[in-house]
Amino acid sequence: MIPQRSRPATIREVARRAGVSPATVSRVLNGRPYVRPAIRAAVIEAVEALGFRPDPIARSLVVGASRTIGLIVADITNPFYAETAKAIVETARGRGYVVVLCNTENLPNLQAEQIRMLQEQRVEGIILGSVHRRDPAVEELVASGFPCVMYNRRLLTNAGTYVVLDNARGGEEVTRHFLALGHRRIAFLAGPASFSTAADRLAGYRRALRAAGRPVDPRLIRQGQFKPDLAYQAARELFQQRPRPTAVIAGNDLTAFAVLDAAAHLGLRVPEDIGVSGFDDTEFASNERIQLTTVAQQKVEMGRLAVNYLLEFIQDPDRFRRSPIRHVLPPTLIVRRSCGAMGRTRAGLAATV
Amino acid sequence: MIPQRSRPATIREVARRAGVSPATVSRVLNGRPYVRPAIRAAVIEAVEALGFRPDPIARSLVVGASRTIGLIVADITNPFYAETAKAIVETARGRGYVVVLCNTENLPNLQAEQIRMLQEQRVEGIILGSVHRRDPAVEELVASGFPCVMYNRRLLTNAGTYVVLDNARGGEEVTRHFLALGHRRIAFLAGPASFSTAADRLAGYRRALRAAGRPVDPRLIRQGQFKPDLAYQAARELFQQRPRPTAVIAGNDLTAFAVLDAAAHLGLRVPEDIGVSGFDDTEFASNERIQLTTVAQQKVEMGRLAVNYLLEFIQDPDRFRRSPIRHVLPPTLIVRRSCGAMGRTRAGLAATV
DNA sequence: CTGAAAGCGCTTACAG
DNA sequence: CTGAAAGCGCTTACAG
Numbered sequence A, B: 001m002i003p004q005r006s007r008p009a010t011i012r013e014v015a016r017r018a019g020v021s022p023a024t025v026s027r028v029l030n031g032r033p034y035v036r037p038a039i040r041a042a043v044i045e046a047v048e049a050l051g052f053r054p055d056p057i058a059r060s061l062v063v064g065a066s067r068t069i070g071l072i073v074a075d076i077t078n079p080f081y082a083e084t085a086k087a088i089v090e091t092a093r094g095r096g097y098v099v100v101l102c103n104t105e106n107l108p109n110l111q112a113e114q115i116r117m118l119q120e121q122r123v124e125g126i127i128l129g130s131v132h133r134r135d136p137a138v139e140e141l142v143a144s145g146f147p148c149v150m151y152n153r154r155l156l157t158n159a160g161t162y163v164v165l166d167n168a169r170g171g172e173e174v175t176r177h178f179l180a181l182g183h184r185r186i187a188f189l190a191g192p193a194s195f196s197t198a199a200d201r202l203a204g205y206r207r208a209l210r211a212a213g214r215p216v217d218p219r220l221i222r223q224g225q226f227k228p229d230l231a232y233q234a235a236r237e238l239f240q241q242r243p244r245p246t247a248v249i250a251g252n253d254l255t256a257f258a259v260l261d262a263a264a265h266l267g268l269r270v271p272e273d274i275g276v277s278g279f280d281d282t283e284f285a286s287n288e289r290i291q292l293t294t295v296a297q298q299k300v301e302m303g304r305l306a307v308n309y310l311l312e313f314i315q316d317p318d319r320f321r322r323s324p325i326r327h328v329l330p331p332t333l334i335v336r337r338s339c340g341a342m343g344r345t346r347a348g349l350a351a352t353v
Numbered sequence C, D: 001c002t003g004a005a006a007g008c009g010c011t012t013a014c015a016g
Helices: A011-018 A022-029 A037-050 A056-063 A079-094 A108-120 A136-144 A167-180 A196-211 A228-240 A253-265 A299-315 A317-322 A346-352 B011-018 B022-029 B037-050 B056-063 B079-094 B108-120 B136-144 B167-180 B196-211 B228-240 B253-265 B299-315 B317-322 B346-352
Strands: A068-073 A098-103 A125-128 A148-151 A161-165 A186-189 A247-250 A275-280 A293-296 A326-329 A332-334 B068-073 B098-103 B125-128 B148-151 B161-165 B186-189 B247-250 B275-280 B293-296 B326-329 B332-334
Touching (some): A011 A022, A011 A037, A022 A037, A056 B056, A068 A079, A068 A108, A079 A253, A079 A299, A079 B079, A079 B098, A108 A136, A125 A299, A136 A148, A148 A299, A161 A167, A161 A196, A167 A247, A167 A275, A167 A293, A167 A332, A186 A196, A186 A228, A228 A247, A228 A253, A253 A275, A299 A317, A299 A326, B011 B022, B022 B037, B068 B079, B068 B108, B079 B098, B079 B253, B079 B299, B098 B108, B108 B125, B108 B136, B136 B148, B148 B299, B161 B167, B161 B196, B161 B299, B167 B186, B167 B293, B167 B332, B186 B196, B186 B228, B228 B247, B228 B253, B299 B317, B299 B326
Parallel strands (some): A068 A125, A148 A161, A247 A275, B068 B098, B125 B148, B148 B161, B186 B247, B275 B293
Antiparallel strands (some): A098 B098, A293 A332, B293 B332
16 A cells, blocks of 8 residues: 555556656646546556655756745744744644754854755755844845745844834833833843844834833933843843832843743732733743733734745745835734733832832 | 846856856765865856856755655744754754754644655755654654654654654652642643653653552543643643642643643632642743743753754664664753742741641 | 766756 | 756766
């Protein structure tokens, strides 16, 4: 039953068996019209009898399509990337594509090397999850017209097709939330300024403060840490300030967890002494002991969109080169215990501030 | 400077420019001996001038080597798989290999399909992280001699090359630890019996109890849940038992977190009312609010070994077919707050039991 | 040491 | 509607 795996059948063996030419076999395999039904049937019969599966490598060589796409992420161990990667792999599989995974650790040189490598491997397109705002390798890639879509982060030039969260609105909403709870010294622990996510979230924070007529205090802003250990240090420093901030908005969930740790080590209670929030709504944010208020993104949807746009791009590159798609997804503020909004009146909070 | 990406140079253009034949260019590119130094230099000069990069697809077609490996995991959003995948991708990259990621959700049919697909894509080998104890598709793959290495889980037949944790010893040590703390009703929340990890950890638990002359109470054993929501339910049921278990060993960290949630929702204090432990030592286990006692594995090392064995397998398939490698890594018990060993005397604990 | 030729397994004009 | 031929971009015996 199961064909021996040793020597896969070739198209010419199928042709011989069906009594036709390899060209005809190729035609029925690729669903081309103009093949007499009887011949088509004979070919199909032969294909099945031999368990024939066309060699994708050979096919790639001639048509230049590998049915492979590349996925470049900053860090697959970050739950945000893991969850989007899962959706990407799953969606691609459903469309007959396989995905090659690359991890950049946010190193521009490494990312540039991976882009080169993926193109050499003849992937049909690339999904980029870790672009920097200024990113020569990506800018060049976009300019070249090679099918690619960014997700999560985008270029400062705003070039190319991308799907991102409305990070500014997310930053704005969570800031407004803390303001509404009566907080007046709200710190912002932003990621590196070179990531659009961090920059946009911070911009939203500033906008919300200004809209509320509150000053933006530079001492309350810490830039540069998306890594837990750096965020931990920055949080400790913030907590040492007098007067102490009453809330800290972390640039993502992972840094928010580090903020919680720092608070615990300094004997600060969350949310009584300090309100905390994150971004991403990763699995752990809802853990009973964490209960992190956070700005959620539609991670599965984001991954799915990235794949769909990329495959459309591959189908019709000219269209995307002429008019790239900029898809901005809405944020959702998820209120949990860590911000102090649950089970506390505004008056009660005002009293402790 | 930068060669136009539009029409990549071909080996015959390089040959023309260097005034040699394509065969010679191929030789110097592949580091073959017997090329006159002057000619070699001319070829290298031409390669650089044209920014030539050999087409890996064409190369694959003739040599049958794609410089690509497949990686099949159960769930990339599980931190264990994310961390090992990262090490695998990184190690492979260092050796000039690219990795195609597949996610099985532990579905045997899906896994079988991915194996087929990867072979069609002409990957040179496959790393399998989600095999079932009985797994026809994998057993067939191993029997066929196709280069593959399992990690994390292995087959009941024990066939093939693998690198796994000494799960039995891990289960044994954590059980002994709870026994030493004075616990007498230790529950075990095992993963599905079809995973060797779950089966082996449970076997270790049984062994430790028997060695201590303690009975194995079947009501304290729950099989089947590696998913947080199922584990949560199972934990609630365990906690409703009278007398209540005083400790629960979870099959992995993710289920341990669910156990913590269940305890919290029932108003049980950890570790005062109930000791809890996990497996894997994922990032979150060390979170200040979690402080989960757990059995650690060397995840990076495991990933690295899997790649290295696979590449050796690819180099010398006969050797691996004749004598597969069975690499068993030692577990490390990491004691944190959740088991109750910290800051409590044994007498104190005995009093509460 | 080097080149001409064949070939990897497909697809695709080009004829008919 | 179908086949013979050329070709995708390499590598590898085979001669010399």
